Amino acid sequence: MAKMTYREAVRDAMREAMRADPRVFLMGEDVGKYGGAFAVSHGLLEEFGPTRIRDTPLSESTFVGAGIGAALGGMRPIVEVMTINFSLLALDQIVNNAATLRHMSGGQFGVPLLVRMATGGGRQLAAQHSHSLEGWYAHIPGIKVVTPATVADARGLLLAALKQADPVMMFEHATLYPLEGESEDGTIMEIGRAALRRRGKDVSLIAYGGALGKTERAAAQLAQLGIDAEVIDLRSLRPLDTEMILASVTRTHRAVIVEEAWKTGGFAAEVCARIMEGAFDALDAPVARVCGAEVPMPYAQALEQAALPQPESIVKAVQGLF
Amino acid sequence: MSIHKTAAACVNGREHGLSLLRQMLLIRRFEEKSAEIYSAGKIRGFLHLYIGEEAIAVGAMQALSAGDAVVATYREHGQALARGVPAGRIMAEMYGKANGCSRGRGGSMHLFDAERRFFGGYAIVAGGLPIAVGLALADKLQGRLTVTACFFGEGAVAEGEFHESLNLAALWRLPLLFLCENNLYAMGTALARSESQTDIHLKAQSYNIAAEAVDGMDVLAVESAAQRAAAQVRRGDGPYFLELRTYRYRAHSMSDPELYRSKEEVAQWRGRDPLALFEAYLRGRNMLDDADMKTLEADAANDVEWAVAEAERGGWEPVADLERDVYGSVAA
Numbered sequence: 205m206a207k208m209t210y211r212e213a214v215r216d217a218m219r220e221a222m223r224a225d226p227r228v229f230l231m232g233e234d235v236g237k238y239g240g241a242f243a244v245s246h247g248l249l250e251e252f253g254p255t256r257i258r259d260t261p262l263s264e265s266t267f268v269g270a271g272i273g274a275a276l277g278g279m280r281p282i283v284e285v286m287t288i289n290f291s292l293l294a295l296d297q298i299v300n301n302a303a304t305l306r307h308m309s310g311g312q313f314g315v316p317l318l319v320r321m322a323t324g325g326g327r328q329l330a331a332q333h334s335h336s337l338e339g340w341y342a343h344i345p346g347i348k349v350v351t352p353a354t355v356a357d358a359r360g361l362l363l364a365a366l367k368q369a370d371p372v373m374m375f376e377h378a379t380l381y382p383l384e385g386e387s388e389d390g391t392i393m394e395i396g397r398a399a400l401r402r403r404g405k406d407v408s409l410i411a412y413g414g415a416l417g418k419t420e421r422a423a424a425q426l427a428q429l430g431i432d433a434e435v436i437d438l439r440s441l442r443p444l445d446t447e448m449i450l451a452s453v454t455r456t457h458r459a460v461i462v463e464e465a466w467k468t469g470g471f472a473a474e475v476c477a478r479i480m481e482g483a484f485d486a487l488d489a490p491v492a493r494v495c496g497a498e499v500p501m502p503y504a505q506a507l508e509q510a511a512l513p514q515p516e517s518i519v520k521a522v523q524g525l526f
Numbered sequence: 527m528s529i530h531k532t533a534a535a536c537v538n539g540r541e542h543g544l545s546l547l548r549q550m551l552l553i554r555r556f557e558e559k560s561a562e563i564y565s566a567g568k569i570r571g572f573l574h575l576y577i578g579e580e581a582i583a584v585g586a587m588q589a590l591s592a593g594d595a596v597v598a599t600y601r602e603h604g605q606a607l608a609r610g611v612p613a614g615r616i617m618a619e620m621y622g623k624a625n626g627c628s629r630g631r632g633g634s635m636h637l638f639d640a641e642r643r644f645f646g647g648y649a650i651v652a653g654g655l656p657i658a659v660g661l662a663l664a665d666k667l668q669g670r671l672t673v674t675a676c677f678f679g680e681g682a683v684a685e686g687e688f689h690e691s692l693n694l695a696a697l698w699r700l701p702l703l704f705l706c707e708n709n710l711y712a713m714g715t716a717l718a719r720s721e722s723q724t725d726i727h728l729k730a731q732s733y734n735i736a737a738e739a740v741d742g743m744d745v746l747a748v749e750s751a752a753q754r755a756a757a758q759v760r761r762g763d764g765p766y767f768l769e770l771r772t773y774r775y776r777a778h779s780m781s782d783p784e785l786y787r788s789k790e791e792v793a794q795w796r797g798r799d800p801l802a803l804f805e806a807y808l809r810g811r812n813m814l815d816d817a818d819m820k821t822l823e824a825d826a827a828n829d830v831e832w833a834v835a836e837a838e839r840g841g842w843e844p845v846a847d848l849e850r851d852v853y854g855s856v857a858a
Contacts, residue, residue, distance in 0.1 A: 261693060263694060265656060266655070266690035267694070268656070269653070269657050272657055273597075273659055273662075274661070274664040276645060276660065277664025278668060279663075281660075296653060297653070306852065307852050308631055308638070308646070309631070309632065309636070309646060310629030311851035311854075312628070312640040313638060314854045368856055370854055
């Protein structure tokens with residue numbers, strides 16, 4: 205156990221993986237000399253050199269595609285796509301190539317590739333730098349989607365991702381990088397297991413990534429109000445731990461799903477549908493969602509905060525179920 | 527046209543000449559049979575025929591060895607055959623059978639063969655180029671003296687991934703052989719109607735990549751250019767770019783009424799048919815006679831007949847296996 209930040213946990217996990225496996229290398233925009241746009245890869249160029257810490261041109265589609273090709277060619281690439289907003293430029297490679305190659309080739313080829321990026325809003329970066337589109341990626345069979353919300357998961361899920369035979373996309377909420385916590389050493393996590401962050405008997409609050417902290421704060425406020433909330437951190441959107449969700453809702457009989465993404469067609473809708481399909485009879489109230497407002501993210505602080513889920517809006521949604 | 531002027535290439539012996547002609551003939555007859563079977567409804571989906579362009583796949587493949595990698599497009603039957611993917615497995619794939627080279631999951635546009643390092647047909651234009659960059663990067667990082675051959679059409683030149691890939695391959699001096707099959711039409715859009723600069727190899731040169739234009743109807747010209755290019759790539763001198771000028775005789779796919787070009791233009795290019803040109807070349811050097819030609823035709827017909835028989839004989843993938851091969855097992 206070591207105390208560190210989320211940023212350091214991601215960096216340490218990459219360092220550990222590169223020390224252990226010569227096939228692992230990192231490439232992306234400004235990962236080398238600059239040290240990473242979020243300083244995640246700071247110091248790695250000095251340790252591993254420019255062959256394994258590769259600065260790329262601003263060519264998202266091609267360096268993600270090159271990651272796919274390098275994985276086909278026997279490497280274990282980590283591709284950093286600075287932020288999810290820029291990953292839209294690489295959608296073709298991710299959706300049409302990374303996700304399909306194993307199936308399309310009749311099982312002959314796999315793509316053991318890790319694509320990492322920052323996601324989410326809350327930093328007054330306005331409409332083009334605040335997206336939460338990880339739910340889009342979770343729509344796609346053939347890839348796995350992880351969303352670490354804690355320091356321990358940042359490390360554990362990254363190392364687990366590099367053990368996969370298939371492409372994994374890891375979404376790091378940008379507001380989490382300075383978060384401090386304990387990082388467990390030596391644990392290899394299983395991708396697809398949610399975590400029970402707080403036990404409770406009255407309602408299941410289901411969140412992931414950047415929404416987890418706010419959801420935990422909401423649970424603390426609810427406790428003051430006499431409502432005992434359970435908090436589930438999904439950790440992985442694909443595969444999704446439906447079993448834990450259903451077991452929790454079956455105990456609490458109420459569910460609220462929290463995510464930063466827009467409500468329409470968002471991942472919360474998928475979780476809601478799974479609950480309807482698997483635990484309908486256990487419900488004492490309709491499943492509720494607390495999501496991002498249906499607006500391109502505004503710049504002004506008060507507007508942006510109003511567009512994002514907050515502990516208060518989560519508390520209000522929970523109160524509406526009783 | 528500013529085709530690179532080099533001394534006319536010569537065939538390396540009669541056996542080799544017959545082998546080149548045999549391979550081109552197999553592709554031509556295989557494609558003709560595919561069209562026929564498509565019309566009969568046994569091949570469905572999209573079918574893009576390679577007829578007219580055979581000299582490129584056959585010529586270029588002569589420069590590759592077993593350890594090299596091939597990345598192709600959705601018009602890739604010719605490359606797959608020239609690379610040695612068994613004709614029966616390709617035909618079975620187009621039938622959608624379990625004995626197809628992609629287990630019926632890919633069809634005509636997605637042929638794969640791991641054993642022959644045939645990394646597939648990619649059906650999004652220019653989508654294979656970044657993959658080829660990555661394969662070449664993996665070779666370079668692992669110290670392998672191999673070549674990744676990346677085939678694509680001139681339509682890909684308009685895509686951003688073309689420019690990104692050329693830049694990255696040149697910047698990182700990757701062992702990559704770009705093979706641009708310029709058949710003058712991106713579906714129905716003529717090159718001159720879509721590009722401000724139609725001399726495509728000049729675009730490659732602007733990225734500091736050694737590049738030349740080659741007569742893609744002349745199998746010997748393609749072969750010699752590919753060998754020269756591959757040798758340079760193998761030396762670690764970075765990527766090489768060949769613009770292979772050719773023509774597609776058939777429609778873009780089976781549902782194309784060909785409103786965009788004249789019958790005269792097609793006829794003119796048919797006058798430079800790569801098979802006829804090479805047949806005449808071999809006859810002119812007394813390397814081929816009527817009896818040889820008869821044998822070659824019989825061999826091609828026989829190979830195609832076997833391929834069809836294999837496809838007909840194959841079984842269907844059970845629907846119970848629908849979701850197999852979406853994910854592999856952990857800890858690969």
